[in-house]
Amino acid sequence: MLWQPNPVKVQVMSPEEAWLMVDIMKDVIQHGTAYGSVWGAGFRTPAGGKTGTTNDGTDVWFIGYTADLVAGLWMGMDKPAKVKSNAQGGVLAAPAWTAFMTEVYRRKPAPPDWPRPSGLITRRVDRETGLLQNPFCPPEVVYTEFYIAGTEPLRECDLHSPFGFTTDSLGNPIVPDSAAASVVTPGSAPVPRPLPPIKSSTPRDSNPFRLPPE
Numbered sequence: 001m002l003w004q005p006n007p008v009k010v011q012v013m014s015p016e017e018a019w020l021m022v023d024i025m026k027d028v029i030q031h032g033t034a035y036g037s038v039w040g041a042g043f044r045t046p047a048g049g050k051t052g053t054t055n056d057g058t059d060v061w062f063i064g065y066t067a068d069l070v071a072g073l074w075m076g077m078d079k080p081a082k083v084k085s086n087a088q089g090g091v092l093a094a095p096a097w098t099a100f101m102t103e104v105y106r107r108k109p110a111p112p113d114w115p116r117p118s119g120l121i122t123r124r125v126d127r128e129t130g131l132l133q134n135p136f137c138p139p140e141v142v143y144t145e146f147y148i149a150g151t152e153p154l155r156e157c158d159l160h161s162p163f164g165f166t167t168d169s170l171g172n173p174i175v176p177d178s179a180a181a182s183v184v185t186p187g188s189a190p191v192p193r194p195l196p197p198i199k200s201s202t203p204r205d206s207n208p209f210r211l212p213p214e
Contacts, residue, residue, distance in 0.1 A: 014117075014119075014148075015117040015119070016117045016119045016120050016148045017148070019114060019116055019117055019120065019146075020120070020146060020148070022114050023146060024048075025048025025049055025050060025065075026046070026047065026048045028048065028049055028050055028051065029043075029047055029048065029049050029064070032090075033051040033088070033089070033090040034049055034051050034062060034064070034089075034090045034094045036090070036091075037062075037090055037091065037095045037097075037098055038064070038094055038097070038098050041095065041098050043098050043101065043102060045066055045101070045105055045110040045111070046066060046067065046111070046112070046113035046114065047064055047065060047066045047101070048064065048065055049062060049063060049064030049065065049094070049097070050062070050063050050064075051088070051089035051090040051093070051094060052089045052093075053087060053089045056080075056082060057082045057083055057084070057085075057087035058076055058077065058080045058081060058082055058083065058087075059074065059075070059076040059080075059083075060074070060075050060076070060083060060087050060088060060089040060092045060093050061074040061075065061089050062089050062090065062093035062094040062096075062097045064094075064101070066101070066110070066111050067111035067112065067113070067114060068111045069101070069104065069111075071097060071100060071101060072097075073093045073096050073097050073100070074093065075092050075096075116146075119148065119149060120146050120147065120148060120149075121146070121147055121148075121149050122144050122147075123144070123145055123147060123152050123153065124142055124143070124144055124145075125142070125143060125144075125145045125153065126141055126142060126157040126159065126160070127141045127142070127143055128141050128157075128159055129157045129158065129159050130153060131153045131155050131156060131157045131158065132154070132155065132156045132157065133156070133157055134156040134157045134160060135162075136160045136161055136162050137157050137159075137160045138160065
């Protein structure tokens with residue numbers, strides 16, 4: 001042997017950071033731009049990936065991976081030209097990746113999912129604000145998110161209120177033309193309540209043109 005490389009290994013991510021990156025890439029397949037061509041097409045082996053499309057539609061690709069195999073697929077022309085109208089990596093390249101990986105795992109056992117490190121914590125979060133859910137956040141916008149301890153949000157959602165409407169940057173209610181709102185508590189009927197006072201730097205009923213009292 002004339003020469004043999006001596007690779008130097010440097011850890012650039014903690015196990016928690018690496019797992020979160022994999023979780024983000026898994027979301028591309030389970031909910032994102034590759035959903036229809038991978039997860040929606042029935043591929044259920046734990047996998048992550050990323051679609052890609054150039055601005056002019058001359059190149060599309062999909063890079064995906066499981067715990068034991070990485071595969072990438074590119075589509076384009078020898079001489080750059082638009083592949084097709086509205087070309088997308090998730091529509092053109094991802095289906096071919098799915099067909100290939102499906103065949104691979106017909107011939108060998110599929111690997112397990114990536115184990116979650118113990119240093120991660122979960123929180124229930126409002127999708128619209130990225131803050132902790134409060135009791136009034138609609139269920140459809142609340143989901144479970146993973147965090148490295150110390151990076152999780154600490155404040156509760158400030159968008160949803162007990163009055164069923166959102167507020168502006170000053171905390172004033174944003175509601176349709178209405179003089180009252182209802183608060184609903186579990187096991188009780190709606191109780192009419194007046195709207196909270198409008199926050200202002202001056203008294204609400206101040207009138208600079210009002211004459212002083214005699």
